[in-house]
Amino acid sequence: MTSHAAAIPMDQRRPEPGVEFYTMKLGMWIFLLSEIMFFTSLIGAYVILRFAHPEQWAYPGEVLNVPLTAINTFVLICSSVTMVKAFAALEHDDQKGLQLWLVATILLGSTFVGVQVYEYIHLAADGFIPVAANYSAEGGPLYGSTFYLMTGFHGLHVTIGVFALIGVLIRSMGGHFNSKKVGGVEIMGLYWHFVDLVWIVLFTIVYLV
């Protein structure tokens, strides 16, 4: 047993290959746990309020445009696929492919946000706004309150994701990534898939139930 020899001078020590990347990935997973709790608090509040005051909710499709949002959901799911494609391209060191699929993901993500804004504008024009006093169509004020809060915070997450994707794209154009250095892309992918997953839950409980 060489006990003392194991102590390597600090400034000569390098982490084992992959450790820094593993650390970043772990960090993202841990952060996503806290994001889960954040959406849990919004969704939990929704469930409790809806159980306590079912009379304030309208039937699916009466107020919200379900077909439009279904298409929008499809758009977001597609963006998860293109994100996977981007990562696959990177693993094959296909820089062109990486950039192409990143651009596709950014476009799909922005489309999603764009459609959401369009939806908000229409709903507001129909009088469906969170300001309780002004709202008297189907459903009560809690319906609007929870709707805008949940979809709004999800939309904010998508928007942040789009900006982060643009950052990743810029770095990839600078040749920052290769098949051995996938960190930023894979971690971005984790976040993006998480946001998609949350949307599927939200779509189900806000639009379909």
Add this chain to the structure above:
Amino acid sequence: MSHVATKTDYDLLPFAGEHHEELSFVRKYIFSTDHKTIGKQFLFMSLLFLLLGGTLATVMRWQLGFPGTPLPVDILPETMAPGGIILPEFYNSLVTMHGTFMIFFAIMPLLVGVFGNLLIPLQIGAADMAFPKLNMFSFWLAVPAGFIMLASFFVEGGAAGAGWTSYAPLSTSGEFTGVYLGQQLWLISLFLLGFSSITGAVNYITTIINLRAPGLTWFRLPLTVWALFITAILVLLAMPILAGGLIMLLTDQTLGTTFFKPELGGEPLLWQHLFWYFGHPEVYILILPAMGIVSEVIANGARKPVFGYHSMVFAIAAIALLSWIVWGHHMFMSGMNPRLGMTFMFTTIVIAVPSAIKVFNWLGTLWKGNIHFTTPFLHSVAFVALFIIGGLSGVFMASTPVDIPIHDTYFIVAHIHYVLFGGSLFAIFSGITYWYPKLFGTLMNETWGKIHFIGTFIAYNLAFFPMHGIGLQGMMRRLYDPTLYAYLQPLQPWNVFISYSVFVLFAFQFIFAANFLLSIWKGKKAGPNPWRANSIEWSAPSPPPHGNFERMPVVYRGPYEYSVPGAREDFILQTDPPDSSVAPHHTSASTSH
């Protein structure tokens, strides 16, 4: 492709250690990524807020002891205290801001921000946190949060006045408290602070999982690291729940949503559920790191291994797990299905079991110890004593039939302060004195340290113990003027006595402040291991350089090997190789047992 280490690469390497180039003043002291500097920044920030919180408390005690008498120093604006006489609305702000500053800007950053930053990398043998820049970000998010909270005093309507729990519907609209913008700033500030804590928690958890020195297995971690690890998990999972609630309350106030407004179909009780679903784990965030610190200091003072190390770890984990299912004990009086009340009562009382395990283990550690009465040790023993009192009064309130008469009286104020002041703050005094060398390279003065300890301990008990009594006799908390009520007038001498004790208590804190500041320059040089302790940080110089260790530490043993029979000294560093520490003196590598 040959790999040339770039600047960014270098920053990512957790073990790479020293940046050899000289850093500019700004990078070194202000926007530093060194965990020790960030720990110090948190320390100075939260000590200032502790002072502020304490000052607010003395102003409150002035009002309670001498209602309607002008303050001796009349410096407050007309809107708060015209002619030095405290207005009722301002008193509400005082109570709210005192609790808020103490919990969120003093105790929590002291325990988690200061000790988390200072101790985690040092005690696990890492050069820094996993994400040093994120670490810097989390401090510089806490600072604006503090300023926003402070600023709320000076906006129209004054600072938030609905208590640190900001119960709805009191807090949903300014028409109840007269506070509009102040309450909103309160929400925004806590949201920022919560975000800062979450980024910190991500950093701590990743660091502890990934950057432990070779040989440092989970059950060789010092209990402080264990406590901070589990605390970070609580922060990570509890803070976002509060964040959700804060946002809903903010939109209720500003955008006209109706989550908590009963008159518009909302549910004020939902706020209480969200708040306490966060709030109960929060109170463990405020005590678990303290328990870790105390375990370490008591073992060191008694020169004995921590009694029941494994059960200590399991007790921390059990407390953390239970803390998720007991939140309803804060809502016994809010209207609750009695069966649900029974469940919350039962689960709450179960928490007493792991807590008692910890207390018995501390006593077991002290038992037959070769005790050294150092200042940190005294503070830690005081923690145990006061935590027992605070824990016992907690069991009273956990029982629904007892809680009903004493809820929201000074009994609960006594309880809060026995666990938070007698508990957390004494542990913080202990920890600061104990690890001071790793912050500044010197020791705090022991004589002044002991004077501060004795004065604080006595004045503290004189101030807070009688509160149990006046609470049982019906004095409500958050009360502006007790003399307005005939049944409380006989208690007024007690209020005067408590107020005088508080002023003395407050005065003694300046001894600590002076000792703390002067010892930076005047303190005795500490050397690497002044307390003759075992864990890894004591193998680094005091204060450790950027990168902490000259050599990557390798760990061979647990953190509490005090008084091992046959050993050369009564402690063995975790990094001492197996054969080097036993008598007589061996010289390094050649030995083959």
